[in-house]
Amino acid sequence: MPIDEIARRAGVGAGTVYRHFPTKESLIEAVVLDRLQALTDKARSGIDFAEFFTVMVEAGLTNRAIADALAGGGYQIPADADAALNAAFAQLLHEAQQRGTIRPDVTLDDIQALVIGCVVTARHRGATVLVEIVVDGLHA
Secondary structure, three states, X not given: OOHHHHXXXXXXXXXXXXXXXXXXXXXXXXXXXXXXXXXXXXXXXXXXXXXXXHHHHHHHHHXXXXXXXXXXXXXXXXXXXXXXXXXXXXXXXXXXXXXXXXXXXXXXXXXXXXXXXXHHHHHHXXXXXXXXXHHHHHEO
């Protein structure tokens, strides 16, 4: 979608968009970073681990740039945004493991691979029941 169309849909002039985002890539980066910050904030909000796992899969399904960023393909997440999201997700995992609700042998790398796998599978098959199966399998 051209930046002019994005500006029209946002209800601002194209000049405003170009002033803040000189390229389409810079606009995409800003959107991705905003969404990653929202995910990080959600993880820090006291949400349950299993619920956040579902939120992460849904984020990947609704936004291809987020999915690509989380999978390490296409758009590359800046290190600080990646570290913040990973730390928040790791904290949720640790807390759930301490409560005994999530298996103690599961690592953050495992969880990230499962999120990506669920996104790819749901995109291909059009079903998200896999998320429920995965979350059930993660329970201690």
